[in-house]
Structure formats: C-alpha cells, structure tokens
Amino acid sequence: MICQDRVVVVTGAGRGLGRAHALEFARQGARVVVNDLGVARDGTGAASGGPAEEVAEEIRALGGQAVASRHDVADEAGATGLIATAVEHFGRLDVLVNNAGFLRDRMLVNLAEDEWDAVVRVHLKGHFLPLKHAGRHWRAEAKAGRPVDARVVNTSSGAGLLGSVGQGNYSAAKAGIVGLTLVAAAELGRYGVTVNAIAPAARTRMTEEVFAQTMAAPGAGEFDAMAPGNVSPLVVWLGSAESRGVTGRIFEAEGGRICVMDAFRHGPATDRGARWDPAEVGAAVKDLLAQALAPEPVYGAG
Incomplete structure (x- = not known):
C-alpha cells in the first residue's frame, strides 16, 4: 500500500498500459481519476466514456475509490x-500519470500533415x-504554505529515444516528451x-501487431513479458512518496527489466x-567520432 490515500490522475486509462497503471495504483491504496476519451486506436471515432467508466467501476468493485473522466487532455479546457x-x-492531487496517445504510422514521404x-x-x-x-x-498549494509531495510520470517510448522507422510523427512527439520532462523537473522541483x-x-x-509478429504468446503458467501490468510497478513506485528525490x-x-536511460550527454570534444x-572540420569530427560510442540502431532499420 505504498500509495495509501494518494490521489492519482491517469490519462489514457481505459485500456492497455493506462488501465494497468490505474488498477495497480488502486491496489496500492490510491484514489484514482480514470481518464480516457474512448476513441479508436488511431484516435478516430466518437468519444465515449465507456472504457474509463468500466475501469473506474472495476476499481470500485475491488473496494477502491475511482471516478471516470472523459476530458480531452490535448485541449486547454479539457486539461x-x-x-x-x-x-x-x-x-487534492498527488500524482499525474500522462499516458494517453494513439498511432498513425506512415513512412515520412507518405505522412500527411x-x-x-x-x-x-x-x-x-x-x-x-x-x-x-x-x-x-x-504551485498555488506551495505558495499557500501547504505541503506538496507530488509526482508526474510521463510516457515516452523507445521510438522517442532511438527512433522508429515508419513512426516519424510518434518518434518526434515522444522525443519531445523527454525534453518536456527535463524542463518540468527543473522548474517544478521548487x-x-x-x-x-x-x-x-x-x-x-x-x-x-508488432508483438504478434515478433513474439509468440507464452504458454500456461509462463511469465508474459509483454503484459502491460509489468510496467505498472515502476510507475506506481515513481508516484509514491518513496521516490522523493528521483527526478528528471x-x-x-x-x-521484469528496468533500465535507467542515458540520454544526450556531453561526449568527446x-x-x-x-x-x-x-x-579542417572533417578531420576533427572524424577524430571525435572515433572516441565516441556508436549510436544504437533505429528500431526497424535492420
């Protein structure tokens, strides 16, 4: 119960990772706002509060506290x-987990505006x-003299860190989330x-579709490495008071793998x-590249 009585907002929580996060926060004692528009995988279709309400009801059936939200997180009034x-x-509000998203994959030369x-x-x-x-x-709570011990967990992707063929829009957005995370950590720490x-x-x-092509389903009793719930313990810990001091x-x-990613760092100079x-630049750059680590490959470039 490491999040006992903490109030958590999870966006995109009607399905997949967001649903798993919301349920695990509830199991750990949190009160949860389950946010989801209920649209299709590519973001199309009419908004429906169904998925969010289903997860909220699932939490309440477990004895937890939850409320459904169908606010559009990419709209000022919705946020x-x-x-x-x-x-x-x-x-109150203690934790924000930004998770909502969808895909519209296309090679760059075919990607519509x-x-x-x-x-x-x-x-x-x-x-x-x-x-x-x-x-x-x-900020208002802190300025009013009320104690704040809050957490934000953003959702980037390996596509944002290394790139992914056919996902220029998604990779760019997820890379932007990394930059936003670093700035927010520096600005909100006070x-x-x-x-x-x-x-x-x-x-x-x-x-x-990706994992169906690359990984067979586990047999009965075997560990399902691709289950969304495997990610949630890290998210819940990052949302707990125990993670104080871990930021940016x-x-x-x-x-079962957790890895601290080393993003851009100053290398040879x-x-x-x-x-x-x-x-004269060419020789200098070649010498620097010889000293630097080779970049990891872009997903799908092999």
Missing part, C-alpha cells in the same frame, strides 16, 4: 477540467496541458514536485580556441 475533477472529488498534427497533438500537447495545470495547482518519464514496452492496442530521469521498462576553417 483544466481533468485536474479540477481530482481536486473536486478527492480534495493531419497525421503529423494529430499524433503530436495527443502525445506532446496532451502531456503539456495536464502537466501545466497540475503544476499550477501545486514546489515539491518530481517529474520522470518511462519508455515502456508492452502488448497493447498500439503495439499488438527516463526509465525503460519491459517485462575539441576546442581550438578560434574559428574553424571548413576544410
């Missing part, structure tokens, strides 16, 4: 309403706006807020103390 829902129903805009909107803007309004709430991100791998609506970090989570001549 405002989402944070207000937590405060109005449960009196609206497919780019839709994916960047739901993933990147859909992280920014709830984070902005949660941050405003916690108010008692930590901000981290995960890069999960699991079988969900968004990934079922990116964690990869898959099956040379400084001649004067302006370079273009003809």
Whole structure:
C-alpha cells in the first residue's frame, strides 16, 4: 500500500498500459481519476466514456475509490477540467500519470500533415496541458504554505529515444516528451514536485501487431513479458512518496527489466580556441567520432 490515500490522475486509462497503471495504483491504496476519451486506436471515432467508466467501476468493485473522466487532455479546457475533477472529488492531487496517445504510422514521404498534427497533438500537447495545470495547482498549494509531495510520470517510448522507422510523427512527439520532462523537473522541483518519464514496452492496442509478429504468446503458467501490468510497478513506485528525490530521469521498462536511460550527454570534444576553417572540420569530427560510442540502431532499420 505504498500509495495509501494518494490521489492519482491517469490519462489514457481505459485500456492497455493506462488501465494497468490505474488498477495497480488502486491496489496500492490510491484514489484514482480514470481518464480516457474512448476513441479508436488511431484516435478516430466518437468519444465515449465507456472504457474509463468500466475501469473506474472495476476499481470500485475491488473496494477502491475511482471516478471516470472523459476530458480531452490535448485541449486547454479539457486539461483544466481533468485536474479540477481530482481536486473536486478527492480534495487534492498527488500524482499525474500522462499516458494517453494513439498511432498513425506512415513512412515520412507518405505522412500527411493531419497525421503529423494529430499524433503530436495527443502525445506532446496532451502531456503539456495536464502537466501545466497540475503544476499550477501545486504551485498555488506551495505558495499557500501547504505541503506538496507530488509526482508526474510521463510516457515516452523507445521510438522517442532511438527512433522508429515508419513512426516519424510518434518518434518526434515522444522525443519531445523527454525534453518536456527535463524542463518540468527543473522548474517544478521548487514546489515539491518530481517529474520522470518511462519508455515502456508492452502488448497493447498500439503495439499488438508488432508483438504478434515478433513474439509468440507464452504458454500456461509462463511469465508474459509483454503484459502491460509489468510496467505498472515502476510507475506506481515513481508516484509514491518513496521516490522523493528521483527526478528528471527516463526509465525503460519491459517485462521484469528496468533500465535507467542515458540520454544526450556531453561526449568527446575539441576546442581550438578560434574559428574553424571548413576544410579542417572533417578531420576533427572524424577524430571525435572515433572516441565516441556508436549510436544504437533505429528500431526497424535492420
């Protein structure tokens, strides 16, 4: 019960990873706002509160406390309403898990502008706006002299860290979430807020086709490494009071594996103390590359 009485908002919680996170937070004693628009895998279709309400009811059936939300997290009014829902129903907000998203995969030369805009909107803007309004709430609490011990867990992806062929829009949005996480960790720390991100791998609506092609289903009694619930213990711990002091970090989570990702760091460098001549740059760069670690391959580039 490491999140006893903490109030948690989970976006995209009607299915997949978000549902698993919401259920595990509830098992660990949290009160949960289950947010989901209930649209299709590619973000199309009419919004429905069905999936969010089903998960909220599942939590209540387990003896927990939950309320459903169908706010659009990539809309200013929707994000405002989402944070207000937590405060109005449960009196406080302790944890924001940004998880909502969908896919519209296409090779770059075939990627339509609206497919780019839709994916960047739901993933990147859909992280920014709830984070902005949660941050405003916690800033106000801190300035009023009330103690804040809050957590934000963002959802990036291996595609955002290493790239993924056929997912230029998704990879760009997920890389943007990493940058947003680092900035938010630096800015919100003064108010008692930590901000981290995960890069999960699991079988969900968004990934079922990929994993169906690359991994056979486990046999009876075998560990299912691709089950969404495997990622949730890390998310719940990051949302707990125990994670205080851990901020600005990116964690990869898959099956039973947790990895701290080393993002961009200053590597080999040379400084001649004067302006370079273009003809001299090539030799210097080749020398630096010889000293540097080779980049990991882009997913799907093999």
